[in-house]
Amino acid sequence: MTWKSVFGHAEPYPEQAEGIETTIETASRGGFTVLEGACGTGKTMLALTAGIDRVRDPDSDYERVVVLTSVKQQLRQFEDDLRTINENLPDDWRPVSGLTLVGKADVCPYSRERVAGVDETNVYDRCEGLRERTRNLVGDGGDTTAASLVSQARQAQTGLADSGAGGPDYLETAGDPTPYLPETPEYGDTEFCPFYAQFLDDLPEDGDPVEAVPFDFADRGLLEPDDLVSLSAGFGTCPHSMMGAVLPHVEVVVGNYYHAFDPTTASTFTGALLDDSTFLVCDEAHMLEPRVRDLVSDAVGDVSLRDAESELTRVIQPLEFDDESATSTADADLVRAELEESDVTLAELKELRQFLDDLREELDRRVKAQLDRVQPDWRADLTRLEDHELPLRDPEEPATDEITEWAQDAGYDGGVWARAEILGSVVARVLNSAEEEDKKRATPGVGRVLGEWYRQDHERYFREIELERTWDETQPPDSWRRAYNARLALHNCVPSDAIGSQLAEFGGGVLMSATLEPLDVFRRVSGLDYLEEEGRPVVERTFGLGFPPENRASFAVDAPKFTYGNRGSPGEENATRQVYADAVCEVARRSGNVLVGMPSYSEAEWIAGVLRDRLDKPVLVDESSDDVVTESLKTEFFGGDDKVLVTSLRGTLTEGVDYRGDRLAAAVVCGVPIINTSSPRTRAVKTAYDREFGSVPASDAGSGSQGGAASRSGFETALTVPAVRKARQAIGRVIRGADEVGVRVFVDARYARDSWNSVREYLPAQEREEFTAVSTDMLSFALDQFWDDR
Incomplete structure (x- = not known):
């Protein structure tokens, strides 16, 4: 072939x-x-x-x-x-054959129809609880089998019809009926999932799970989520389990980065795909580094520490009471058996509980001290509080973090850190057996983060306390916990x-x-x-673009750098802002839809106000919002008369969105969207990149550098290059076909000049040639010349 x-x-x-x-x-x-x-x-x-x-x-x-x-x-x-x-x-x-990977919320029949107390907010906990109870029923060694559970669930429909209550009230999803009622059935007093029971019944002993698939998929081509749900649930079996069974046997699997790079997901659900028989397509690969950095970083919140402490208490107490009364209880026997099997001691559980209690006290002390420094009257009005980062070491000097040093001084050696994950798993197993509530246990996650905190180095990893604004009415009126979710964060600065x-x-x-x-x-x-x-x-x-060059005009406007030092805050009026307002209006006032990309959402609001004052065109403003709102905004932009769409270059409308055909006539980008360089986390990443890559010469041919080879600083590698890629993504929305016509405009001297802080070297050779440098007063003439020739 x-x-x-x-x-x-x-x-x-x-x-x-x-x-x-x-x-x-x-x-x-x-x-x-x-x-x-x-x-x-x-x-x-x-x-x-x-x-x-x-x-x-x-x-x-x-x-x-x-x-x-x-x-x-x-x-x-x-x-x-x-x-x-x-x-x-x-x-x-x-x-x-193909399959798109989706989450449980998208395929669970109960979640999709919001019945049986299941929806997208709790589907993962409910699913794991129902599955575990179903497995326990089948594995008790008695007369209960998966087949008998399924039979009971299916007979409930017949019983409903025979009672004269009308036709069976089948649960329907993906447009088709299932063989079960909308509510989950019970065996005795134990709730179970009939869909999962059917999957277990069909599962052959020591066989390939694909043999449990009751429908043909090899000749269907792409198996879409709704098709998977309809086929699986129609047969009465679990769509999510079917997805896992089919997964290794289709020829094309489409998923997200976390399917391969999230440690938990990759090791459980998609691990079978991560081998040398798999051909990988990594799309939007410029996002690989920042997305994976997030996936291989970790954090644990104050609330999780509290919940883990409570879970440890519920496991410890039966043994404490048992020792005092010398009377055995079922709970005590359960805990004792689990500890013996896992080689975990009661003393270890007590030490971890005390460690978590002391850790929360230390966290409380540090947060109060930080707030007292930056806003001494913070207790008077918690609504004024803003997000904060509390670095646990100098971001620019790798060293042991202050929490680790505190723990050492408090007498906690490496054992309590290193054993925390194992202890967390034991606690979860005990509580899942003893308590029927479908709930994700906090202790395993807490233990995992504590273990990573202890194991990882202090050069590539940066540790800090993050304070994220939230609101919890159950906390005291003068407690920072009412206004904040505090997290101990472990950031992987160099995920290469x-x-x-x-x-x-x-x-x-x-x-x-x-x-x-x-x-x-x-x-x-x-x-x-x-x-x-x-x-x-x-x-x-x-x-590069292989489409006719005469169909596009590309300009780099030699305007004063759009930096905070030059432009000030969005509310200020100065010469720099005037230049940018004039340039954007010159591009936007001409026919066709126009996309305007700004370094932040606050700057997007500013330029939108300018455009509304000066133009007759409708001006739409993108805000940091959910997918539904964003999709609605796109639909509005694409329909009807010409419009201007203003967004942040760090939003979702400048990457991956198809502005094909006449959906976009021009895109204009203001400034270089470098993220906040004062953030401790950003400074730590820059420092780590300086240490990791700073001494490595840049390839003249590969990088497009002008002159001889040069080393890449951490600032370039971690901040400047990703910012330029963001800007290029926005500009790239305009020309997407041989017949499309449009204008691409960078506004900032750093795109136009070869200077000490120029970013032209980060553009491919073709783009450096195409983006003609123009002065601010010549932009109007250049635009007229292009559009008049069309």
């Missing part, structure tokens, strides 16, 4: 063909292709074609393609392109090893985005150098 049999369109772009062949050849050698391709150049089809070619090739070791993306819009694009591939396969080919080691689990693949340059930076922070050290090839390709 050749890849052209898989490719879903009549002919590929030249760059697509080169990218497909490069990716196939590199993956055949166990390597990864790093591909930057401009928006609209067909990266999704490229990656799927290369991956499916490897999976369908009988001489290849690849068995599946796993797609990871951080943007829901892109997830939909992979689904659409897989459908296109299946629609255009040769007549004698079977469809390429975590990324590289996980990528090494896959057989090969492609990492791609519209904005990966400078590639030398991407390789370092994404752990790809680790792969090369292991002998795995890493091949780079950069494809």
Whole structure:
């Protein structure tokens, strides 16, 4: 076979063909292709074609393609392109099977229909509780079997009809009936899940779970979540369990970064996919480093510490009372048996409980001291309090954190930290057996974080206390706990090893985005150098816009730098703000929809006010909000007359959103959206990157640097390069096809000039050539010249 049999369109772009062949050849050698391709150049089809070619090739070791993306819009694009591939396969080919990974809330029949006390807020706890009780009923060694549980649940429907109460009130979901009532059944006094019982009944002993799947999926092509729910629940079996059973046997799996990089998810649900028979497609790969940094960082909240202390007490008390009364109780026997089996002592449990109590007192002392310093009268009005970070060491000087030092001084050695996770698991098992409440136990999570806190180093990891504004009426009126959720946070500043080691689990693949340059930076922070050290090839390709250049105008406006020192706060009026207001209005007043990207939401509000005062066009403002509100805003922007959409460059409307056709005539970006550099966490990341990468020369060819090789500072690597990628993502929304016409404008001297703080070197060579530097007073003329020629 050749890849052209898989490719879903009549002919590929030249760059697509080169990218497909490069990716196939590199993956055949166990390597990864790093591909930057401009928006609209067909990266999704490229990656799927290369991956499916490897999976369908009988001489290849690849068995599946796993797609990871951080943007829901892109997830939909992979689904659409897989459908296109299946629609255009040769007549004698079977469809390429596919599955999109979703959470329990999306597939659990009870959660979807909000019955049986289950909804999206508690589905995980309720599901685990119901499953455990169902397993316990079947595993008691008595007459109860999974089949008998299912039979009882199904007969409840018949009994309802025979009672004369009308037809059976079947639970319906995904447009089809299930064989069960809307409420969960009980066996004796024990609630169980009939869907999970059916799955257990169908599960063969020592067999592949796929044998429990009651429907054919190999020839269905893409199995969408609603299809999975309808087919599974219609047969009376658990859709989420079916997803797990089908997962290793489909050819294309589409998911999110956390499916591969979240330690818990990767080790449980998707672990079977993380091997050398999997071809990886990592989409929106410019987000890989920050997203994985979040996934491999951890935190534990004050409330969790409190709950864990309570859970430990409930396990300890039966043994204390038993010792005092010399009278055995069922609870005491249960606890004693679990401790003996787990090699855990009562003394250890008591020490951990005391440690958590002392830790909360130390946390309380530090938070009060911080608030007394920054806002001495804070108790008088808790509503005035703002978020805070309390660093536990100097962010720019790696050293042991103050909480670890406090613990040592208080007499807690490494044992209480290191054993906390094991003790937490024991506590959870005891309480899950003794208490029927469906609730996620706090102690295992607390134990995990305490263990990581003790094990991880102090150079790559930064520890702090985070105070996040919330409100809890149950706390005293003068307590900071009424206004804050306090967390002990452990931040992985340099996740490259975590990324590289996980990528090494896959057989090969492609990492791609519209904005990966400078590639030398991407390789370092994404752990790809680790792969090369292991002998795995890493091949780079950069494809610019192959569409007619006469259809676009690209300008870098030589305006004063849009930094806080120049512009001040959004409420100020000064010369710098006037220049930016004029430039944005020049772009926005012309025909067509216009996207305006600002460094923050507060700056977006400011420029929106200016535009409303000066333009006749409607002006829409994006705010930090949920997906439903964002989707509604997009729909409003795309429909009707011309509009201006203003957003933060760190929002969701500048990445992964398809502004195809005439949806967008221009995009203008103001400033370089570098995040707050005063944050202790940001300073710690910058310092860690200085230590990790600062002495490494940047490749002249790979990075687009002008002049000789130069080292990359932590500021560049951790802050400047990601900021420029954000700006480029927004600009890339405009031209996405050969027939599209539009204007792209950067406003800031750092895009226009080659100076000590210029960011032009972080643009690919083609973009440096295309973005013509213009003065502020020539922008109007340049725009008129372009649009008049259209």
